[in-house]
Amino acid sequence: MVRIPKSDNPRIVIIGGGFAGIKLVKKLKNLPVQIVLFDRNNYHTFQPLLYQVATAGLEPDSIADPLRKQLEPVKNFFFRMAEVYSVDPLANTIKTEIGELSYDYLVIATGSKTNYFGNESIMDHAFPLKQIPQALDLRSHILQNFESATISENDKEKASRMNIAIVGGGPTGVEVAGALGELKKSILPKDYPELDFKNMNITLLEGTSRLLNGMSESASNRAIKYLKKFDVHVKLNTLVTSYDGHSAQLNNGETIETHTLIWAAGVQGNYPLGLPEESIVKSRLKVDRTNKLIGSENIYAIGDIATMTTEEYPNGHPMLAQVAIQQGRLLAENFKRLLHGKEPKLFEYNDKGSMATIGRNKAVADLPGNIRLGGLIAWLLWMFVHLISIIGFRNKIIVFSNWVWNYFTYDKGTRLIIRRFVPKKQKLKNEAV
Numbered sequence: 381m382v383r384i385p386k387s388d389n390p391r392i393v394i395i396g397g398g399f400a401g402i403k404l405v406k407k408l409k410n411l412p413v414q415i416v417l418f419d420r421n422n423y424h425t426f427q428p429l430l431y432q433v434a435t436a437g438l439e440p441d442s443i444a445d446p447l448r449k450q451l452e453p454v455k456n457f458f459f460r461m462a463e464v465y466s467v468d469p470l471a472n473t474i475k476t477e478i479g480e481l482s483y484d485y486l487v488i489a490t491g492s493k494t495n496y497f498g499n500e501s502i503m504d505h506a507f508p509l510k511q512i513p514q515a516l517d518l519r520s521h522i523l524q525n526f527e528s529a530t531i532s533e534n535d536k537e538k539a540s541r542m543n544i545a546i547v548g549g550g551p552t553g554v555e556v557a558g559a560l561g562e563l564k565k566s567i568l569p570k571d572y573p574e575l576d577f578k579n580m581n582i583t584l585l586e587g588t589s590r591l592l593n594g595m596s597e598s599a600s601n602r603a604i605k606y607l608k609k610f611d612v613h614v615k616l617n618t619l620v621t622s623y624d625g626h627s628a629q630l631n632n633g634e635t636i637e638t639h640t641l642i643w644a645a646g647v648q649g650n651y652p653l654g655l656p657e658e659s660i661v662k663s664r665l666k667v668d669r670t671n672k673l674i675g676s677e678n679i680y681a682i683g684d685i686a687t688m689t690t691e692e693y694p695n696g697h698p699m700l701a702q703v704a705i706q707q708g709r710l711l712a713e714n715f716k717r718l719l720h721g722k723e724p725k726l727f728e729y730n731d732k733g734s735m736a737t738i739g740r741n742k743a744v745a746d747l748p749g750n751i752r753l754g755g756l757i758a759w760l761l762w763m764f765v766h767l768i769s770i771i772g773f774r775n776k777i778i779v780f781s782n783w784v785w786n787y788f789t790y791d792k793g794t795r796l797i798i799r800r801f802v803p804k805k806q807k808l809k810n811e812a813v
Contacts (some may be wrong), residue, residue, distance in 0.1 A: 396419060463700055467486065525541040556644060583636055
């Protein structure tokens with residue numbers, strides 16, 4: 381059994397310390413309940429800026445903050461760093477790597493994980509970008525490739541190590557491509573003067589007819605225009621069918637020679653085993669308008685893992701931080717209403733708009749009221765919104781100072797290979813030897 385003190389108050393167990401989980405815990409702090417939070421890490425990650433860690437713009441500790449530190453003012457709160465394996469809805473218990481624990485109410489806020497759509501070759505060789513260790517692996521891998529390119533005598537091998545392909549034209553893919561374009565244009569040529577950067581190709585691949593499908597047509601067109609200024613090649617209606625770590629095969633018959641393929645093409649729900657089958661829809665958990673799991677009376681799901689069907693959102697809400705935060709806030713209010721015998725409120729998403737940055741002075745923003753912004757104004761707005769959203773005052777100061785330094789010096793000071801990245805298959809080979 382997980383060691384948690386007994387309490388006369390209802391126990392609310394929350395799985396996941398992301399945006400939704402943290403907001404829920406903070407809003408529950410004054411209620412007569414016992415709160416237990418599980419997460420496989422002891423920190424919260426500000427995922428919107430993961431790509432900047434991967435492209436040497438920020439260090440990982442500037443976008444992460446310890447969960448215990450963030451939530452220490454909350455009374456009757458307990459944190460346990462452990463992975464949750466399964467749920468037993470009949471017994472009202474969860475099974476974790478450190479034992480079992482009973483609950484009165486369970487909240488699943490486990491977010492999403494990378495979806496490779498069953499393509500094992502891509503799963504084995506591509507680089508996902510959902511966690512800090514993955515961002516650090518990608519950063520080291522890219523820099524190691526340039527170090528290898530400087531000593532390679534084979535022109536084809538040299539070009540392959542310099543080339544980078546990004547799969548997925550959503551905000552993550554667009555932002556990664558723009559950041560890499562900035563590196564190619566202003567920074568890497570100074571670090572590696574012996575390399576000819578005319579031979580470096582950055583390619584962004586999108587399977588549909590336009591970029592940023594969740595945003596306006598105007599944002600999509602502007603994104604393509606900005607990416608071209610950073611010498612990024614955009615290929616629409618293009619899928620990767622296979623990748624062996626050196627060559628990416630495309631559905632149009634083309635081949636891209638690259639040692640680096642970044643996968644930003646899709647995500648899927650990341651939930652524990654044991655939940656009712658009727659509550660699982662397309663790898664996400666189906667909930668009602670109060671975020672209660674379909675088929676359950678005391679299990680809830682919030683954030684990316686939850687899909688709530690409404691007239692305005694027939695396929696569920698977008699998997700955005702604002703949705704998670706708003707659902708966490710409302711669920712806390714509904715727990716308060718539940719304890720006082722009141723009817724719960726229904727969730728209504730307040731869409732505050734969408735943004736994506738492509739690089740220095742270049743961003744796109746779709747705001748309420750059909751306001752479409754681009755260029756410097758959108759870029760400054762993007763910076764402001766992300767800066768105030770980062771958890772922790774220290775992190776805000778560090779990120780802001782890094783951005784100011786990068787802007788005026790055209791330099792990204794975290795081009796460090798802290799740990800050498802070793803591909804999965806090479807690791808297995810080394811272990812066998």
